[in-house]
Amino acid sequence: AQSVTQLGSHVSVSEGALVLLRCNYSSSVPPYLFWYVQYPNQGLQLLLKYTSAATLVKGINGFEAEFKKSETSFHLTKPSAHMSDAAEYFCAVTGMDSSYKLIFGSGTRLLVRP
Amino acid sequence: NAGVTQTPKFQVLKTGQSMTLQCAQDMNHNSMYWYRQDPGMGLRLIYYSASEGTTDKGEVPNGYNVSRLNKREFSLRLESAAPSQTSVYFCASRTDRDTEAFFGQGTRLTVV
Numbered sequence: 001a002q003s004v005t006q007l008g009s010h011v012s013v014s015e016g017a018l019v020l021l022r023c024n025y026s027s028s029v030p031p032y033l034f035w036y037v038q039y040p041n042q043g044l045q046l047l048l049k050y051t052s053a054a055t056l057v058k059g060i061n062g063f064e065a066e067f068k069k070s071e072t073s074f075h076l077t078k079p080s081a082h083m084s085d086a087a088e089y090f091c092a093v094t095g096m097d098s099s100y101k102l103i104f105g106s107g108t109r110l111l112v113r114p
Numbered sequence: 115n116a117g118v119t120q121t122p123k124f125q126v127l128k129t130g131q132s133m134t135l136q137c138a139q140d141m142n143h144n145s146m147y148w149y150r151q152d153p154g155m156g157l158r159l160i161y162y163s164a165s166e167g168t169t170d171k172g173e174v175p176n177g178y179n180v181s182r183l184n185k186r187e188f189s190l191r192l193e194s195a196a197p198s199q200t201s202v203y204f205c206a207s208r209t210d211r212d213t214e215a216f217f218g219q220g221t222r223l224t225v226v
Contacts, residue, residue: 009154032212043118043204043217044157051212090156094211099164100145101172102206102215104156 002027002093004074006105014113019063019078021108023091026072032094033074034102035065039087047089050074061085086112116140120205120218127195127225135190135221137205145208146188147172147215148180150201157204163188195225 007022025031032051036044048059055067065076076089091105121136139146144165149157159172163182177199179191188207192199202222208215 006156034214041220043219044206045217046214049212049214096211099162099170100208100211101147101159101162102157102208103159104149106154106156 002031002095002103004033004091004093004103004105006089006091006108008108009106010109010111012111012113013081015083016080019076019081019085019110021076021089021091021110023065023074023076023105024072025074025091025093027093027096029096033065033067034092034094035059035063035074035076036090036092037061037087038090038107044090047076081110081112083112083114086110118205118207118216118218120203120221122221123219124222125224127192127223129196129225131195132191132193133195133223134192135203135205135223136187137189137218138187139205139207139216140186141207141209141216142185143207143209143216144185146182147206147208148178148188148190149204149206150174151204151220152201160190160203195223197225199223200225 003026034049035047050067058064092102118139147162148160161180163169166185205218206215
């Protein structure tokens with residue numbers, strides 16, 4: 001069965017520093033992987049997705065993620081953090097049954113220090 | 115273009131009361147989902163509907179029921195609310211396994 005694991009429930013960076021949020025997946029077949037962002041008291045918004053077209057995926061707000069099959073990873077990065085990036089980030093994988101349901105990791109809260 | 119609309123946004127229930135959370139999408143998606151979000155646990159799937167007329171249990175279905183009223187609407191019912199059901203509930207919809215899932219703004223439910 002598909003699953004994702006997010007390492008680090010909280011990550012703190014300084015404004016302008018590199019952001020690295022970790023996600024590892026478990027899947028017996030090539031996965032469809034997603035990163036979502038949730039700002040306080042809001043719903044989830046798609047940052048980017050991997051669907052096997054390219055291993056380096058660029059998303060909104062300057063974020064990108066690289067699919068590494070050998071490491072079963074899909075880590076999210078941004079070269080320079082901005083205060084507005086403070087939010088909770090979720091990695092997710094699509095289950096392989098006909099429901100198309102998304103299976104989420106436990107989330108990582110990003111804090112950006114001035 | 116509203117996307118996914120959930121009502122209500124906030125609700126306080128007493129233990130044992132019942133209520134229905136409403137969800138509607140205007141994107142002609144076949145698949146709809148109900149998740150609950152609790153601190154440190156991400157989003158957990160309660161029920162889903164892969165297409166109009168079908169529903170199935172997710173990871174945490176106990177204490178809930180659902181109805182797929184038509185292609186647009188998917189409701190979640192708590193028959194006898196318990197404090198353990200205090201959570202934020204999200205409805206979502208999508209069209210295929212490699213496409214974006216769209217989420218509503220959430221319902222913050224407190225059971226006292």
